[in-house]
Amino acid sequence: xxxxxxxxxxxxxxxxxxxxxxxxxxxxxxxxxxxxxxxxxxxxxxxxxxxxxxxxxxxxxxxxxxxxxxxxxxxxxxxxxxxxxxxxxxxxxxxxxxxxxxxxxxxxxxxxxxxxxxxxxxxxxxxxxxxxxxxxxxxxxxxxxxxxxxxxxxxxxxxxxxxxxxxxxxxxxxxxxxxxxxxxxxxxx
Amino acid sequence: xxxxxxxxxxxxxxxxxxxxxxxxxxxxxxxxxxxxxxxxxxxxxxxxxxxx
Numbered sequence: 001x002x003x004x005x006x007x008x009x010x011x012x013x014x015x016x017x018x019x020x021x022x023x024x025x026x027x028x029x030x031x032x033x034x035x036x037x038x039x040x041x042x043x044x045x046x047x048x049x050x051x052x053x054x055x056x057x058x059x060x061x062x063x064x065x066x067x068x069x070x071x072x073x074x075x076x077x078x079x080x081x082x083x084x085x086x087x088x089x090x091x092x093x094x095x096x097x098x099x100x101x102x103x104x105x106x107x108x109x110x111x112x113x114x115x116x117x118x119x120x121x122x123x124x125x126x127x128x129x130x131x132x133x134x135x136x137x138x139x140x141x142x143x144x145x146x147x148x149x150x151x152x153x154x155x156x157x158x159x160x161x162x163x164x165x166x167x168x169x170x171x172x173x174x175x176x177x178x179x180x181x182x183x184x185x186x187x188x189x
Numbered sequence: 190x191x192x193x194x195x196x197x198x199x200x201x202x203x204x205x206x207x208x209x210x211x212x213x214x215x216x217x218x219x220x221x222x223x224x225x226x227x228x229x230x231x232x233x234x235x236x237x238x239x240x241x
Contacts, residue, residue: 038232041192045225048199052218055206069218076222080229086237151207158203162196174192174232 002126004135007062008147010123011054014116015150018051021112022157025105026164034097035168035178039084043109044161046077050116051154058147061135062127067120074117081110191228198224 002010025044028034036044053070057063084106088095095104103111168174170182202217 038192038228041196042225042229042232045192045195045199045228048196048203049221049225051203052206052214052221055203056214059207060211072222076225083229083233083237086239087235090238151203155200155203155207158196158200162193162200165196166193169190169193171190173190 001128002123003128004062004130007123007127008058011057011062012146012150014054014119015051015058015154018047018054019150019153019157021047021109022161024100026157026160028097028100028105029164032098035180037096037176037178038174039080039087040096040105041161041165041174042080043077043084043106046073046080046109046113048154048158048161049073050077050113053120055151055154058151064124064127064129067124071117071120074113074120078110078113078117081106081113085110191231195221195224195228 022044025036025040029036050070050073052073053066053068056066056069084096088104088106096106097104100108165174167181167183168178172182198217198221202214202221205214205217
């Protein structure tokens with residue numbers, strides 16, 4: 001049985017893990033020079049959807065419904081990633097972007113979304129189902145500082161993605177194979 | 190443009206989930222899911238290169 005204290009800490013860890021995924025994607029964009037395509041951006045959005053459940057748990061305490069939100073987000077994100085996998089599944093197709101540890105980012109994204117769904121199912125089976133009114137209030141006292149940091153980081157990364165996508169796409173629909181930031185390009189080019 | 194709007198919406202949803210009211214969070218989260226799926230269908234218009 002997973003205690004409320006451990007459950008809270010695992011949700012804080014999940015937020016840091018999602019932040020790490022988004023930071024790796026940003027590092028590849030900024031230092032690797034690979035601009036994200038619309039489906040890549042949608043998968044980043046899927047990871048932010050995935051973060052809603054853990055943020056709710058960290059800010060308001062554990063509840064089974066939060067895992068339901070995360071499972072729905074995992075299914076949506078896995079659907080986005082699977083489409084990009086299928087777009088490049090034909091023999092001879094080199095895929096979009098450079099591989100990372102042997103797999104393309106969209107394949108890793110699909111794996112992470114499926115793992116998140118499985119982790120939520122495990123949490124729903126193993127968590128302590130004691131109602132909120134009968135929980136030990138000291139359980140939450142163990143993780144508020146880390147929790148606030150994790151929530152702040154994920155909100156910051158969401159805002160950074162909004163800024164980056166605005167620069168990349170401008171006021172038009174994002175191109176399928178972007179090569180430059182539209183809003184940073186010289187006027188008339 | 191739609192993707193930028195999606196990230197702005199997600200930023201608001203996550204900020205609300207962390208620091209706002211539950212009612213607003215439920216509304217924003219629902220809107221985020223629907224909008225994300227809508228943006229997906231806007232961009233996923235090409236047929237997949239599959240044959241069985």
